[in-house]
Amino acid sequence: MSHDDHQTHHVNYLAVFFVLCGCTGLSVLFDVLSMPKGVTIVLVLAVACAKAMSVMMYFMHLKFEGNWKYVLLAPTTILAVGLPIALFPDIGRSYYINAAPQVTAWADEVAEYEREHAAADGGAH
Amino acid sequence: MGIPIPNSKLGMWLFLGTEIMFFTAFIGSYIVLRLGSNGWPTRYEDTHINVLLGGINTFVLIVSSYCVVVAHEAMAQKNFARARGYLWVTTILAFVFLGIKGVEYKGKIDHDILPGRIPETSSQAMVKVADQLEELVRERFHAYTHAGVITAERPADVVTIAPLLQALSTAERPSALTDSEFKRYQEASVADYELFQKWMNLKQHIVADVSLYEVESALPADYLAKRDALPEGARLPALKLEEVRRYLNDLKTRDWPLAGLINSRVFDPHPMVYGNIFASCYFIMTGFHAIHVIVGMILFGMVLKQGSSLNERWTDWVENSGLYWHFVDLVWIFLFPLLYII
Numbered sequence: 001m002s003h004d005d006h007q008t009h010h011v012n013y014l015a016v017f018f019v020l021c022g023c024t025g026l027s028v029l030f031d032v033l034s035m036p037k038g039v040t041i042v043l044v045l046a047v048a049c050a051k052a053m054s055v056m057m058y059f060m061h062l063k064f065e066g067n068w069k070y071v072l073l074a075p076t077t078i079l080a081v082g083l084p085i086a087l088f089p090d091i092g093r094s095y096y097i098n099a100a101p102q103v104t105a106w107a108d109e110v111a112e113y114e115r116e117h118a119a120a121d122g123g124a125h
Numbered sequence: 126m127g128i129p130i131p132n133s134k135l136g137m138w139l140f141l142g143t144e145i146m147f148f149t150a151f152i153g154s155y156i157v158l159r160l161g162s163n164g165w166p167t168r169y170e171d172t173h174i175n176v177l178l179g180g181i182n183t184f185v186l187i188v189s190s191y192c193v194v195v196a197h198e199a200m201a202q203k204n205f206a207r208a209r210g211y212l213w214v215t216t217i218l219a220f221v222f223l224g225i226k227g228v229e230y231k232g233k234i235d236h237d238i239l240p241g242r243i244p245e246t247s248s249q250a251m252v253k254v255a256d257q258l259e260e261l262v263r264e265r266f267h268a269y270t271h272a273g274v275i276t277a278e279r280p281a282d283v284v285t286i287a288p289l290l291q292a293l294s295t296a297e298r299p300s301a302l303t304d305s306e307f308k309r310y311q312e313a314s315v316a317d318y319e320l321f322q323k324w325m326n327l328k329q330h331i332v333a334d335v336s337l338y339e340v341e342s343a344l345p346a347d348y349l350a351k352r353d354a355l356p357e358g359a360r361l362p363a364l365k366l367e368e369v370r371r372y373l374n375d376l377k378t379r380d381w382p383l384a385g386l387i388n389s390r391v392f393d394p395h396p397m398v399y400g401n402i403f404a405s406c407y408f409i410m411t412g413f414h415a416i417h418v419i420v421g422m423i424l425f426g427m428v429l430k431q432g433s434s435l436n437e438r439w440t441d442w443v444e445n446s447g448l449y450w451h452f453v454d455l456v457w458i459f460l461f462p463l464l465y466i467i
Contacts, residue, residue: 013195014191017190028466031466040467044466051458058194059194076146080145088160
């Protein structure tokens with residue numbers, strides 16, 4: 001259960017911790033500020049990626065590991081990214097709202113719902 | 126020429142590789158589904174997603190991740206008491222995380238935001254109100270048949286029991302009941318019969334799709350007679366969601382014995398397009414994440430079980446459990462913005 005190769009890397013874990021806390025606050029701030037939806041999504045996901053990189057690099061010590069990390073993680077990353085890309089043409093572009101048969105029967109009700117929500121959203125801003 | 130890390134660490138990283146694919150399957154599918162679903166529910170009134178609770182949980186996991194990494198450092202420095210202390214904090218924070226998640230889940234359950242339970246259109250919302258009223262009627266009627274107040278060949282058939290309930294005030298007391306007990310049932314039967322009538326009236330209007338307030342009775346014979354009297358091409362006014370809201374609100378606010386029960390058991394009609402797929406995505410992602418938190422707690426629990434006899438033999442264990450815990454944190458780092466903010 002043990003080995004002798006526990007190198008101590010001089011990482012200021014507390015600084016990483018504060019960076020992560022700051023990033024979380026930033027995510028909430030982006031949500032509170034009224035910005036265009038697309039901008040909020042990009043900013044919030046960028047912050048999430050920065051947080052993930054901090055955790056992987058410093059808490060999981062990937063910054064100090066050898067090249068084996070690429071060999072191990074590249075295939076899983078390729079497959080992980082590949083799945084949404086593979087699904088996108090079928091589901092992402094036309095889920096049941098546009099083409100499926102039940103939409104014909106629902107069209108009025110869905111339109112009514114979206115009108116109500118558009119009015120409510122408009123009122124909120 | 127092998128990979129220059131211990132076998133246990135290699136095993137953990139290979140396992141984490143499979144975990145990355147496991148979670149990205151969910152997260153990737155969720156992103157794609159959302160992109161393809163114009164009108165995905167995002168308002169708090171629809172989803173009951175609480176950003177503050179999600180934010181607190183994010184903070185809790187970040188603190189716990191910090192504690193794990195410090196615990197591992199302490200193990201490497203052979204400061205086992207310090208390592209144990211930080212692992213205790215991590216485990217307690219994991220409990221806090223699950224507690225907050227439990228509060229969030231309860232909020233969803235209380236509002237019936239569950240996969241397969243959310244009406245996506247006005248007509249589904251109206252049917253749901255009728256279904257929930259029917260559940261109440263069945264429950265109330267069951268009390269009479271179960272206690273022997275009413276004897277029926279088919280106790281589950283509420284339509285045949287209703288006339289017996291209506292006649293209960295003039296019925297003879299069954300020998301198994303005392304006078305006071307029977308009187309209590311007789312008094313309650315007035316409201317219960319009215320509840321049956323209200324439910325039946327709503328159901329008939331839904332089936333006939335005619336206005337609750339403009340077409341007084343939707344009993345098949347009445348409805349058909351009215352329809353026949355219409356000029357050719359004309360139709361009776363259709364049932365609207367707003368009418369069902371008003372009808373239910375009247376049942377909830379009027380002064381009668383069943384108002385409280387209806388208030389707590391029948392939800393206001395609230396159609397939510399893509400509500401079910403939203404609920405499925407939310408529960409599957411946060412649910413599997415919570416399972417991973419529990420597994421992490423077990424891993425740390427095994428270290429803490431060693432108590433003061435914790436020694437350097439457990440250093441790899443703490444490191445590998447730490448890697449696992451950071452991964453759990455990593456998943457939440459993406460779930461938080463995707464589910465709570467965007």
